[in-house]
Amino acid sequence: MRKVILITGISSGFGKETARILAEQGHSVYGTVRSDSGLFGEVKVLKMDVTDTVSMQQAVRRVVEQEGRIDVLVNNAGMHTGGPIETSPNENIRLQMETSFMGMVNLTREVLPIMRRNGGGTIINISSIGGLMGLPFQGFYSAAKFAVEGFSEALRMEVSKFNIRVVVINPGDFRTSNSANRRKFLAPTGPEDAYCRQFEESVAIIERDEANGGDPAVLAKRLAGIVEVRNPRHRYIIASFDQKLAVVLKKLLPGKIFSAILASHYGIRMK
Secondary structure (H helix, E strand, C coil), rough: CEEEEEEECCHHHHHHHCCCCCCHHCCEEEEEEEECCCCCCCCCCCCCCCCCCCHHHHHHHHHHEEEECCCEEEEEEEEEEEECCCCCCHHHHHHHHHHHHHHHHHHHHHHHHHHHHCCCCCEEEEEEEHCCCCCCCCCCHHHHHHCCCCCCHHHHHHHHCCCCEEEEEEEEEEEECHHHHCCCCCCCCCCCCCCCHHHHHHHHHHHHHHHHHHEEHHHHHHHHHHCCCCCCEEEEECCCCHHHHHHHHHHHHHHHHHHHHHHHCCCCCCC
């Protein structure tokens, strides 16, 4: 069945692959970008910034004017900051939350009345493994994704009677532009920063994991499959075996032990 799908952040990586696959499957796909960035095949490109409410209203209005409905919203747009919690600049923290959380909230609020009027729909929120456990030197990225988790749980209960389904996807590490994008927003640590040495060691491990991560096309194919499911699960963890195991261990192990295990992965010795 052909669906009208709005997906944010399709300029590269996972968003671009997902939009392409959904369009090839015959869906009417609208993808958002912040600036003009080339052709996207059968995907209809909308210029939109998730930190700009007016641009979101205009994008949603255009889809509704052309299609009359929105069946699926994929909240994919986001960003990655990195740095010590104590010394990260406030502007980086604010931009992280505005992009990865408030942008999702505001766009969802624009789409919900349309889905209610049309008798239902599906909202897919892209969280992260980092939304299930706090990641060192990615504390504000994790904070934004933890917020996505709580928001999605509450929203799911509120909109159930309107036949609106809310799905959370928790990707692990994939070979996207995350490392390069994070480099633009790393805290300006230097020799005078008490966290500098550990920060540099941990960021190297983070970037290594991302470089060795999965193909974004795998994640995109899974999401495209979820769009076709009539009654999707509440959550899909799409990650390596080790990362899925970490999610399980967090539930089973005492917090102190799990924190020590996670910290050791990033070269941090807990006391």
